[in-house]
Amino acid sequence: VLADGVNAPSRLFTGDLLFTGAVGRPDLAGAEQSRALAAALFTSVQRVLALDDAIEIHPGHGAGSLCGAGIAKEPSSTIGRERLQNPWLRLRDRDEFVARVLADLPETPPYFADMKRINQAGPPVRGLAAGLARVPAIRASATAALVADGALVIDVRAPERFGAGHVEGALNIGFGPRVGYWAGWVVPPDTPVILFTDAEPQIPDAAVQLLRVGVDRIEGVVSGGIEAWRAAGLPIASIDQIPAAALRRALVSPAGASDLLVVDVRSAAEWQAGHVEGTINIPVGGVAARAAALPRDRTIATICEGGTRSSLAASVLAREGVPRVANITGGFAAYRAVQAT
Known part of the structure; x- marks a missing residue:
């Protein structure tokens, strides 16, 4: 027009x-x-x-x-x-x-089927003519109650901070221009969402990105961050972060090689272009569906190109009940650099 x-x-x-x-x-x-x-x-x-x-x-x-x-x-x-x-x-x-x-087509996320249905039936009116409403702050105890009722916490902190301590069951989608992109893959339709961050300026942008992919039930953002969560006595989970150099050492060690199963969560095309020897390829969008088939007696270490997608995948696996999960910091890019030295 x-x-x-x-x-x-x-x-x-x-x-x-x-x-x-x-x-x-x-x-x-x-x-x-x-x-x-x-x-x-x-x-x-x-x-x-x-x-x-x-x-x-x-x-x-x-x-x-x-x-x-x-x-x-x-x-x-x-x-x-x-x-x-x-x-x-x-x-x-x-x-x-x-x-x-x-x-060069992006992969097709599951929410596209729902999007077609919504486009045909007509979307609900969100009243956004005056802009997106401010995302309200929610106390830790109230957040825990919402989570118990089915809400999903999306933690947009960096993988290292998420790995050190996070709300049990939270998904880690590191802040950047692809928050919405990855949410479209891993957030089930019509799921209430609560944001978690230690940087307040990120909240409006993250909320807009989620809205763009149909994640529009944003209940609020956890007030006080991880310190408030800890002070409330609520459960905190963690995910081990393995540097690329440590991964390389582990894979040449008999004990490490027998314990670690490295899951490369990049796209099939990325994996085919080069990967750590012995890895299996499960793109991020398929991790939840295949989590039950992964062994429970080994540590599942996720790797991507830079460490962000793999942190999301590790959080998905932990949420799906995989008991021993780790994230490779720096991803395959860092592993290549280690190999070159």
């Missing part, structure tokens, strides 16, 4: 066609239609590029959404800026565009 303003910039509302730094994904109607929709996407992008560079674009999604790969953090842009900065707009050959878009 192109809106021509009076004494104001013209604005193009691009929906799921064009994002800042990315384009839409053509596979959501089903794999059998993906190629034709990718070609239609190319045609639509060329129509946008024929417009004036000064026109503002306002996409339907922002950073963290799974509706496009690599969406930038800026909520809006201009056609001229995207022409210069968006790598997809530099692809002028239809066949190359189609091939590269189909090769």
